[in-house]
Amino acid sequence: QVQLTESGGGLVQAGGSLRLSCAASGSSFSTYAAGWFRQYPGKEREFLGATIKSGASTYYPDSVKGRLSISRDNAKNALYLQVNSLKSEDTAVYYCAAGQTLHSLVVGTPDYWGQGTQVTVSS
Numbered sequence: 001q002v003q004l005t006e007s008g009g010g011l012v013q014a015g016g017s018l019r020l021s022c023a024a025s026g027s028s029f030s031t032y033a034a035g036w037f038r039q040y041p042g043k044e045r046e047f048l049g050a051t052i053k054s055g056a057s058t059y060y061p062d063s064v065k066g067r068l069s070i071s072r073d074n075a076k077n078a079l080y081l082q083v084n085s086l087k088s089e090d091t092a093v094y095y096c097a098a099g100q101t102l103h104s105l106v107v108g109t110p111d112y113w114g115q116g117t118q119v120t121v122s123s
Contacts, residue, residue, distance in 0.1 A: 001026045002112045004079075004096050009117030016086050022079040022096030022114055029098070030054070030074040032112075035105040036081045038092040039116070045095060048081070050105035059102060086121045093118050
């Protein structure tokens with residue numbers, strides 16, 4: 001079992017940057033691939049990217065490449081999401097997730113989800 005807790009959300013200005021953190025507890029975080037999703041009201045969760053267990057490689061879908069960066073620190077059991085040049089359309093609830101494989105995250109079926117953190121971008 002892995003428990004995931006996101007932090008760092010809130011109200012931010014358009015054009016600025018934001019770093020979300022995800023703290024993992026329970027089973028060894030380093031044995032899981034991990035990634036980030038976001039969800040708009042009434043919509044399905046959107047996959048933003050994921051990193052392999054070691055953190056040596058990260059996959060991003062074409063739709064989000066450029067402004068997002070995902071990293072992890074297994075020594076701290078932590079996952080991070082950096083979003084630059086924030087836009088109003090970045091307003092959403094952001095979730096971190098962990099799965100046995102990178103593929104499970106890419107297809108939206110990870111084993112564990114965090115509770116989510118709201119990010120609101122003001123213009």
